[in-house]
Amino acid sequence: MGIRVLLAEDMHMVRGALVALLNLEDDIEVVAEVSDGDQIVPQALACTPDVAVIDIDLPGTDGLTAAAHLRKVLPECKAMILTSLGRPGTFRRAVSAGVRAFVLKDAPPQQLAQAIRRVQRGERVVDPELAMAAWDSGDNPLTDRETEVLRLAADGAEAAEIARQLFLSVGTVRNYLTSSVVKLGARNRLDAVRIAREAGWV
Known part of the structure; x- marks a missing residue:
């Protein structure tokens, strides 16, 4: 049985390309696609995907907030972030939200499919350079x-x-x-x- 994926991406061309690429994989099936953060949890509850691939910068509820909510209401669905925002602080927030993977949009397409498989197996997937940058960047000095x-x-x-x-x-x-x-x-x-x-x- 294939890995069931929910994809949340607000840019229609990008979302369409990602759906087409993922559906080429024998073991991955995109069962839902949404364009804003408010749709993530209702769609996930309706179709119970194994993995949710979520962009951070979405209309409505942002991707990290939606991922944290998804973790509470549907813990068996593993969330991963696909983003162009490769910033250490954003990565730390993703970890706090319970995200299992943090993949940058400029990564090779095959890397996304591999990340989905690894997340489904219970692994964590993080760009090593981003992880080191987050380690080095320190904490938020603001109250x-x-x-x-x-x-x-x-x-x-x-x-x-x-x-x-x-x-x-x-x-x-x-x-x-x-x-x-x-x-x-x-x-x-x-x-x-x-x-x-x-x-x-x-």
Whole structure:
């Protein structure tokens, strides 16, 4: 019996190419394909795949959040990430979400099929250079609240809007943003967002 795969990828051409490539494999069958993160868990519950191949950057629920939710509601389905975001912080977040593999989109096509087989066997699959970079890059220096404020700022929210959402004063929000800039050694708020995103912290 073949390995049943759910594929979550929002770019239609990429998704179509991946489905075609995987369906060429004798032992792999794509049983569901979705284009946004909100569809992952309902589709997985409906068709019970063995492996879910998930892009991180999806509309709706992001891939890592969806993978963590999938692990809770359908633990027998093993999640793996297929992404162009090969950043150490993103990789660490994927590990925390219970993801079994982290494969970069620029890897050779055959590598994806091999990763699916290995994940199905219970193995973990990680690009060795990415794993070493994650090891070397250190932890997030921001507090949970600083990270939350910076994440909202990264989405374009102004201080007053962030204050309303988090039930804080505008001055407190500005203090959190300032401390984030200082801790990250950034030039300004935009630079702090860039640094935090590249590290996978927001």
